Amino acid sequence: MIAENLAEVRERISQATKKSGRDPDSVRLVVVSKQVDIAHIEEARTAGAVIFGENKIQDAVPKIDQMRSEGISWHFIGHLQKNKVKFLDERFDLIHSVDSLELAEKIANQCQSENRVQSVLLQINVSGETAKFGMEPGELVNQMLAFSRLKGIRVEGLMTIPPYHPDSENSRRHFSRLRELRDQCEKQNRISLYELSMGMTNDFEVAVEEGATLVRVGTAIFGPRRAIDRK
Ligand SMILES: *Cc1c(COP(=O)(O)O)cnc(C)c1O
Numbered sequence: 001m002i003a004e005n006l007a008e009v010r011e012r013i014s015q016a017t018k019k020s021g022r023d024p025d026s027v028r029l030v031v032v033s034k035q036v037d038i039a040h041i042e043e044a045r046t047a048g049a050v051i052f053g054e055n056k057i058q059d060a061v062p063k064i065d066q067m068r069s070e071g072i073s074w075h076f077i078g079h080l081q082k083n084k085v086k087f088l089d090e091r092f093d094l095i096h097s098v099d100s101l102e103l104a105e106k107i108a109n110q111c112q113s114e115n116r117v118q119s120v121l122l123q124i125n126v127s128g129e130t131a132k133f134g135m136e137p138g139e140l141v142n143q144m145l146a147f148s149r150l151k152g153i154r155v156e157g158l159m160t161i162p163p164y165h166p167d168s169e170n171s172r173r174h175f176s177r178l179r180e181l182r183d184q185c186e187k188q189n190r191i192s193l194y195e196l197s198m199g200m201t202n203d204f205e206v207a208v209e210e211g212a213t214l215v216r217v218g219t220a221i222f223g224p225r226r227a228i229d230r231k
Contacts, residue, residue, distance in 0.1 A: 001223075002040060002043045002044050002047060002221060002222065003043070003044075003046075005220060005221045005222075005223075006044060006048065006049060007047070009204075009217055009220050009221055010029065012205055013027055013029060013204065013205070013208055013215065015205070016209055017208055019209060020208065022208070022211075026213060027208055027212060027213060027214070027215060028051060028213065028214050029049070029051065029214075030051045030052070030053040030075050030077070030197075030214055031044055031049040031051060031053065031217065031221055032053040032055075032077065032200075032216050032218030032221075032222075033052045033054060033063070034053070034054055034055045034059065034078070034218065034225070035059075035226060036218075036225075038063055038066060040222060041063065041067065044221065044222075045071075045072055049072070049221075050071060050072055050073065051073050051075055052072060052073075052074050053075045053076075053077040053096075053216050053218075054074060054075075054077065054078070055076070055077050055078025055079075056078055057076075057081075057088075058084075060076065060092075061087055061091065064091045065091075073094075074091055074092050074093065075092060075093060075094045076092045076094070076095045077096045077159075077197075079097060079099070080095065080097055080098070080099075080103060082102070082103060082106050085103075085106050085107055086110060088110070088118065089114075090116065092118075093119065094121065094156070095119070095120045095121065096120075096121045096123065096159040096197045096214070096216070097123045097133070097159060098121065098122050098123060098155075099122070099133050099134050099135055100135065101143050101146055104120070104122075104147055104150055104153060104155075107120065107152065107153055108150040108151060109152060110152070111152035111153060112151055112152040117151075117153065117154050118152065118154070119154050119156050120154070120155055120156065121155070121156060121157045121158055121159040121197050122135065122147065122155060122157075122158050122159070123158075123159045123160065124136075124140055124159070124160050124178060124181065125137075126160050126174045126177045126181070127162050127163050127174050129163050132161065132163075134160065134161070137177075137181050140181065140185065141181075141184065144185045144191070148189060148191050155191075155193065156193065156194060156195045157182065157193045157195025157196055157197065157213070158178055158181065158182050158185075158193060158197070159195075159196075159197035159198065160175070160197075160198050161200070162174035162198075162203070164202065165202075166202075168202055168206045169206065171199075171202075171203040171206050171207070172206050172209075172210060175196075175198050175203075175207050175210035175212065176211075178196060178210075179196060179210055179211045194213065195213045195214055196211050196212050196213050196214070197212070197213070197215075197216065198210070198212045198215070199215040199216070199217075200217060200218070201217050201218060201219040201220040204216075204217055
């Protein structure tokens with residue numbers, strides 16, 4: 001099942017790139033393995049999955065430490081509490097969810113003391129929903145230089161989670177807003193922000209059409225999770 005689901009998601013991504021005239025290799029699939037046990041993650045790996053996304057440090061660490069091996073990488077996609085920063089260690093190739101300058105500084109300091117540079121994305125609340133994590137677009141524009149100057153982290157792009165809506169077309173304006181914000185920040189600060197992490201099971205094709213370079217897909221690959229964490 002997992003192998004077929006994965007193949008189907010890949011095919012849909014590929015179709016969406018074709019439809020929008022994009023290079024199929026410009027989109028990477030993050031297989032969201034939160035609440036998924038190691039046996040099923042292994043199944044996805046055997047089927048060719050190379051990037052896995054986790055949203056809770058305490059769940060991710062034992063999985064990563066047990067599975068760590070050639071050829072796969074882990075991304076952190078959830079809200080990161082400052083007191084968990086020390087557990088990042090070198091486990092995650094990319095953190096999608098840096099949502100304040102304070103958190104960025106904390107990660108940067110930790111990484112400098114470990115003599116390494118952590119790649120991160122900045123999470124933006126483009127829809128203006130009050131309940132969501134993420135910075136306001138204006139906050140990003142004002143603080144972009146401060147983020148980009150931190151040693152110990154490298155800001156590679158932006159991430160967003162639009163409000164859930166059964167019609168994926170509803171996400172389009174939020175995705176295009178994130179892309180425009182990225183373009184604006186690049187121009188104003190003469191920096192490169194290549195990555196756009198956007199699109200989940202419900203709307204990843206629309207995200208690809210709007211320029212996503214990373215899509216984060218769980219349910220379409222592993223099936224529904226326990227209700228408590230469903231978005
Ligand atoms: C759970 C989660 C996903 C995957 O959601 P699905 O709808 O299962 O594809 C993507 N991004 C984040 C940040 C998540 O927490």
